[in-house]
Amino acid sequence: MSVASSIVSHLESFPRLRTLHGPTPLDEACALSRHLGGPRIFLKRDDLTPAGLGGNKVRKLEFILGKAIAEGYDTIIACGGYQSNLARITAAMGARAGLQVELVLGGVPGEPHPVSANLLLDHLLGANIHLVETEPRWDFGTTIEDLAERLVKQGRRPMMMPLGGSSPEGMASYVLATAEMMQQFAENKIAPEHLYVGVGSGGTYSGLVLGECNLKPSYHVTGVSVSRTSEFLVEKVIDETTRAQEILSLPKTPKASDLTVFDDQIGAHYGAMTEAAEEAIHLLARLEGVLVDPVYSAKCLAGLIDHIRTGRIDKDDTVVFLHTGGTPALFAYDPAVLVPELRV
Ligand SMILES: Cc1ncc(COP(=O)(O)O)c(C=O)c1O
Missing domain, CATH: 3.40.50.1100 (Rossmann fold)
Incomplete structure (x- = not known):
């Protein structure tokens, strides 16, 4: 048995309240890609997980x-x-x-x-x-x-x-999600260079970086913070993944230099609408028919769009946007904050 499959079968043996009944969809966002002039963009639809309107x-x-x-x-x-x-x-x-x-x-x-x-x-x-x-x-x-x-x-x-x-057991789920995506990449014959995820408490990102260093997918994970500074998050993620490595019996844990977290999309404060998040919401809604929220997923997508425009992501690369959900939060906003056409 390979190291990766023994990690997966070990984590699969943990107690679990089974709710997902298979992989979440991996959909290509062709119109968004065309609009941005490349790269290939895939949406990993963890907003469609089947409980309470879904999410990571x-x-x-x-x-x-x-x-x-x-x-x-x-x-x-x-x-x-x-x-x-x-x-x-x-x-x-x-x-x-x-x-x-x-x-x-x-x-x-x-x-x-x-x-x-x-x-x-x-x-x-x-x-x-x-x-x-x-x-x-x-x-x-x-x-x-x-x-x-x-x-x-x-x-x-x-x-x-x-x-x-954000606990070691919670992180285990995103190590397994890494294996799930690797299987989907093989089926789609793609080898994405980047995976983008929004970072709040850091638990999802931590699980993904544990997945990256132990299972070796083709991509590097980039986190986009929605509330805290990169410096704070890197320290927190190192502490928490070190503890999780032991509890989950994983062979490897990341070093601070392995982590990439940006904190330039937060705006005035946690939950505040930004121009870039507003653009991200409209592009994904109107080009792909997919909704993202201003607190988490739009800020991550805004970071990804910025990195395409500024060349951090190459036009020939393939990138995965992990859609972590949060769409019910759209209904907590004043419609005029979300929809320019409704502004007087
Ligand atoms: C919709 C959504 N996306 C992303 C995140 C960030 O996840 P984490 O707290 O694991 O960093 C959260 C956290 O609340 C969330 O609700």
Whole structure:
């Protein structure tokens, strides 16, 4: 058995809440390519994963919730922003698995939080929702520990979801996604030089770089940050992949010099619309009929478009854009922010 297949079969043996029933599509975006004057662009459609309207977190939660169930937890506490995609998908997969889901959702003081988009879906999916103000943004203070304590007193067994679902088990899912893509590249007779992914907590990117150094796909992974500086993320990813390598028994882990993360697409703040994200949303929608959101996927696509125009990606290269989902967040925006034709 090759090293790659023994890694895959080892990770396949982990407890898992099976939700995906096969690979997500890999679609060529020919019109977008033509518009940009090359390279070949493929969309890896992880926005189409089958739980709670989809997204990258479904793969991670197959492993994180699988482990929680195997260890006898009956309640999941997840935290994030008011419009968290992780929260929505935890609510959906938790409902299906019969787990009680407690969502601690925060935003900076004064940030509006109408019950729409992801927050509406969290309610529909039956999660218990706790809204808090966080300053700085991701600082939940003792809210989560206090909630866990109350739940234990009520006789529950709560498991704390790591922020962003960024845990070694979550990363395992994107090592396996690497193997899935390598199989699709072989079927399509392509050898992409680049894979682009949006980076929030860094868990998806970490899984992909662990996949890159252990399974050796043709591509190098480029991360596009939506909130934090590259320097901060590189340090975080090195720490977390080093820990994951041990827990997942992987032969290799990346060095800081192996990582490529850009932080020039964030704009004014996390979630802020930018001109480049607006263009990315319109190009993909109007040329390919595919939707991306301003918080994550449009910012990553904007980075990719910029790198095509500035020559970091060669016209003869092949590039894969990992569509991580997040499209329900579109409904949280003022239509005039999204659609120029609606501006007065
Ligand atoms: C739609 C979407 N894309 C990308 C990401 C980034 O993933 P990660 O937190 O693993 O870096 C997230 C995280 O919330 C997300 O919701």
